[in-house]
Amino acid sequence: MTLPNHAAEEGSPLGRRERMILAALAAALALLLFGLRGGLQPQAPLEQLARRSPELPFALASGRPTIVEFYADWCEACRSMAPAMAALESEHRGDLNVVLLNVDNPRWSPEIDRYSVNGIPQLELFDRGGRSIGRSLGARSRPELATIMTALIEETPLPLLAGVGSLSPLTGGEALAAGQAAPAQTGPRSHG
Template sequence: MTNSSPNPGLGQSERLLLVVLAALLAAGLFWFRGGLHPEAPLERLARQSLDLPVALGNGKPTVVEFYADWCEACRSMAPAMETIEAQHRGNLDVVLLNVDNPRWQPELERYDVNGIPQLELFNAAGEAVGRSIGARTLNELQALTGALLTGSPLPAFAGVGAVSSLDTGEPTTASDAATMAGPRSHA
């Protein structure tokens, strides 16, 4: 004997409604979680950076940026840094070092990082030739990297200066260190 009663399962219209609801729920969840959330320029640059010793030893000028993920100035400068890296790929190294990563503590101390973003500028021989403190525009970054690439003096921007290997020979005292601001002392 066969059952001639109607199928107690879902009808075509109910199935279509469930598919539409599932698609809307998936789209809402996708939007809520940030969509495709492409990697930010700062993250891309940091991920593709050469190791600092490699960059300083490969015969190319190098720009080292000390940054933090939470630093608004660093994030706002990142697209310009990405443009510089793309324009000079193969001729200039761009290295990013996160001040919140304990791995870079020796570099933070060596380059006296006390604010971010801080750029350390090196010639093709890997010698420090200058420092820039604070956010830079694309035009300023192009002028700085142009000087590095041609071996010219650095442009005279506020917060940019040459560095010297001259050591005063006077050790930093504990009281001096206690009054110095650290790289994480501002937002």
């Protein structure tokens, strides 16, 4: 003798209704866990900045002051500075360019050499004419970044902050001829 379908379902360990309830419960728990773990988070600020970064030659020829940040994805100081840099870049969009160059990308080796990058984050500061006018070494707070950006936009002297300064007109051989020691060159990933 055969039992009707609903009787067969009732005799099995899990009937159709129970399986549907369990499937719905599992889906709800999966969504909850997904949400608690951050869901579909937008890109981190460092990645956002890098993606919307203009090409360096375009930025330097744009007639706007430019900040070039040498960074690496693994650099904690770069990551901690990124939210402030991203927010300020958004506030000053149209008045100032922010260009990010990853020191781990061989494409930027000539720029790493040209700007003597030996630690990160390193900011190279350019005036409206694309001339290099200063440098900032190390992580910066939002107020410090804001002060640097304001000085560039308003064409006023760079702020007096530790690790920020105008560039000397003396370079390489000229420095040696002037009796100054040439700086030791190390790679940006050496932190030494």
